[in-house]
Amino acid sequence: MAYAKITAAGSEEVQRRAAGGLRAAGLDVGDRVVLSLPTSGVLLAVALGALRSGVVPVMLDPALTATEHAELVADAEAALVVNDQDTLRKVVQGPATELADVPLARPMHYTSGTSGRRKGVWSGVLDETAARALFTEEVELWQFDAADRHLVLGPLYHSAPLRFATHTLLSGGSVLLPDRFDPAAAIAAMAEFRPTTAFCAPTHLKRIFAAGSPSTGSFRLLAHAGEACPDDLKRRVIDTFPADSVVEFYGSTEAQFTVCRTSEWLSRPGTVGRARPGRRLTVDAEGVIWCEVPEHARFSYWRAPDKTAAAWRGARLTVRDTGRLDDDGYLYLDGRRDDLIITGGVNVYPLEIERVLNACPGVRESAVFGVADEHWGQRVCAAVVGDVTTADLAEYAKAGLAPAKRPKDYHLVDELPTSANGKVSRRALPGMFSR
Template sequence: MDQRLITAADSEKTQRRAAGGLKRAGLDVGERVVLSLPTSGDLLAVALGALRSGVVPVMLDPALTAAEHAELVTDADAALVVDNQETLQKLVDGPAVDLADVPLARPMHYTSGTSGRRKGVWTGVLAETVAQALFDEEVELWEFEAADRHLVVGPLYHSAPLRFAMHTLLVGGTVLLPGRFDPAVALSAMTDFRPTTAFCAPTHLKRIFAAGSPLVDSFRLLAHAGESCPDALKRRVIDTFPADAVVEFYGSTEGQFTVCRTSEWLSRQGTVGRARPGRRLSVDGGGVIWCEMPSHARFSYWRAPEKTAAAWRGSELTVMDTGRLDDAGYLYLDGRRDDLIITGGVNVYPLEIERVLNACPGVRESAVFGMDDEHWGQRVCAAVVGTATAAELTEYAKAHLAPAKRPKDYHLVSELPTSANGKISRRAIPDLL
């Protein structure tokens, strides 16, 4: 099968063989298979073949360090790990088997947490009616159809790029996988492939515009999310793409909260939209956003009941972002979680990085924070107390952290600022520096 241009018919054949390969490898319904490889048509087919046979793919960044990878594989209790082309090929060479019409689970993605430890978003195997409702909601909202040609911009281990690609194929559409993001390649794909849909983070859009003028008249939908989109960039995107093609949404790996079409944003600049169909938004006294979720959108955190309990309030979910609602129900974000850094559309939590840096020889303590960056939106920075040099910290981070989580700048300081309750105050560090 062509690893770049993926038709629904070709992918269906590979999905059936991949599901047979998983069965031949001994995987049963409800078990987990770790998929940690660069984006390809075969990787997408294995994820879909797994889901449509009741096996849950655990999507991991192939750029994780060996230690990070091993920690998550152990936590996921995976029955099979696919992290090389040879194992992937064995799966897609399996005997073809029958598949369910729709995915019987959600892929498990790990999302960073304020505790510094990642947590898996887990649904398990869904009842047939629940699985169908989950599928129908996505198709109806984004109006996926067999005529769609979807351009994949982000990596498939992220939830949104995988979700858009899977649903395009499942309704009979075609998907283009240009490989690792390169703005020049994306521009060429828009010209040659004539996509009708794409999902991007604002960082992708910024880099595409910096590289040239995209040919976009074929688009019916450009969805974007993952980080705040600067007003100037948003207006340029709206002015460039066809009328009402640009749709922003707000949510997280855990769940999707809002949708905002072009006309809505133009009349209410800065909003991220109103609640998606079947959901209801509220903001508590502390400004924390809650979203009442339909039953088919429920999940738990894998083997973390206390974190699950903190995220849910009955049928309402929070990921601890803050914001406000206007009288018409439009949501405006005041801020993501206090310590969250969004760099190039990737969520990075300081505690996870600090846990690594604090184990580096010569480090007494560290504090990680984000700084505005014209290219990435935010850049990861670290203030470090101890005798370790910036060069030593750079090498240590390279060995223990995935690229997006490695600090770009190290500031060696004698002490870290603390709040009245004695906790390190990350927000105060940029001013001190």
């Protein structure tokens, strides 16, 4: 598997045709186009062409099942669905049109919630002042410029990989794109292209180190986020990459909260840093983290006013993670949302998986949980009560769940553990079945 090098100039031409193709298909400012295809330079250009013409790309995992895909397309009220190569080609055969020099919207990504129902993160179309402020903030934070060669390791339907790639191109740099992540190919790309920047989840780093010795001397920035990074891995990364090049940040699909540079982490191991510029962190009496964000970085949950109201207190936002702040404003995470599993940098919520498993013939009830895993960070597991085999469960999950959500281990039990109030106790399950 090879990496493709996408230049700013080459992508610009495709972006202009894509914007024209979307307009020819009847899309107007504020409309939504679903993009659900494997990573490619053309997909990236269509996303950018949409953003720079005020059309909002809805980025979906191409591995979603047909049912999952249809539910999200309907929820997004998409004006156009691009989920096959023929449609993609038609879009980029449109007449070239003028584009804004910065994105006029944020992509719409779906993030799971404690209800198990995915929520679209919606920012709408931004006015010129807000659009420029959002773009400038990101460029100034990461110092993107025309000399950058950005190595993409994660899929473009995730918010951070797409954000780093688009801002690199818009700053005049080039982007190195795989069709999928492969650690050996990533190592080869580091040697051949000598990238200056990359974004990754710790899982990517684990797999790269397991596959060989990467050439890292060209990097000025290795940004990582998406899941907790074990101390031993963090120290190896710091020792392997150039001095002060490793930067961790904490955030979510909804918003970015902190930045932690190498020297800060070394002096305060375990911290995820301080509030990034333009933001202010607080922790309430229950340990829930709140972040005050500037107006240009705010959002709502698409067609979910109750969930939007629960997430905001004025200008302050929470995604229900918990943590603590030290006297100098450095944040330490105590945990993600109680029932969230982060596997390979992907957020997975048990309730969504349980809904599918509970519909499997013979299943009476199930409980999904995560256990620590050296490869994935966390491993998705399920305890199941009923007259069913593990093979039946695996086959049923394959038909109803995207790959990241399918349990890797099934445990057949007579009953599920419960708490004092009679609710299923997910917290008890990892200790019962951890390897």
